[in-house]
Amino acid sequence: MNNEDHLSAHWDLMLATVEEVATHDNSSVNRLQQEFLEEFGHLPSSELIDYFADLLKTDDDKAKLKRRVQKKEINKKKNPNPEIEYTDKMAANNQITVLAFRESFKITFGNEPPIERVARFLKRIAYLRQPPSQKFDSPDNAAQVNFVKNFISTKSPTVLKFRQGFKEQFGNPPNSKLITYFLKELSKI
Numbered sequence: 001m002n003n004e005d006h007l008s009a010h011w012d013l014m015l016a017t018v019e020e021v022a023t024h025d026n027s028s029v030n031r032l033q034q035e036f037l038e039e040f041g042h043l044p045s046s047e048l049i050d051y052f053a054d055l056l057k058t059d060d061d062k063a064k065l066k067r068r069v070q071k072k073e074i075n076k077k078k079n080p081n082p083e084i085e086y087t088d089k090m091a092a093n094n095q096i097t098v099l100a101f102r103e104s105f106k107i108t109f110g111n112e113p114p115i116e117r118v119a120r121f122l123k124r125i126a127y128l129r130q131p132p133s134q135k136f137d138s139p140d141n142a143a144q145v146n147f148v149k150n151f152i153s154t155k156s157p158t159v160l161k162f163r164q165g166f167k168e169q170f171g172n173p174p175n176s177k178l179i180t181y182f183l184k185e186l187s188k189i
Contacts, residue, residue, distance in 0.1 A: 091124030
């Protein structure tokens with residue numbers, strides 16, 4: 001996305017992330033890069049890093065920025081996005097599937113969920129259903145790891161297609177650890 005970040009549908013979110021990281025006492029470019037990798041799957045552009053550096057110039061500017069970000073947060077709490085709230089609520093349900101979420105979203109809002117909502121839903125269920133001690137490590141079986149990596153390079157890899165292909169290849173559906181690994185690897189592309 002390099003120099004065309006400002007054309008991204010996520011530009012406002014990218015700017016908000018830069019501003020949020022800049023308000024922290026221990027803000028640094030490394031922390032900004034880590035936040036971007038977690039949130040967007042890629043490093044921030046030089047344009048965003050320059051913006052970040054400008055925000056950190058003086059303590060007075062940093063205090064003003066902190067107040068501005070806090071006001072934004074208060075406004076978000078007063079006027080929350082109903083689609084995001086709905087997505088988070090549905091992800092908290094342990095029995096919900098992606099298909100059920102999509103159908104329920106369509107009934108509730110009258111249209112298919114945007115790709116950003118589906119991605120948020122998948123990230124939330126991966127996070128919420130992860131046991132506290134489990135990390136996002138790669139699976140133990142090398143054949144399964146290779147299958148995941150090869151599958152991600154196919155045209156339009158989805159969770160449903162992944163489950164079906166995995167069952168066809170290995171004779172049983174993938175476990176949650178493998179699905180989490182698949183989602184993590186998919187988010188890197």
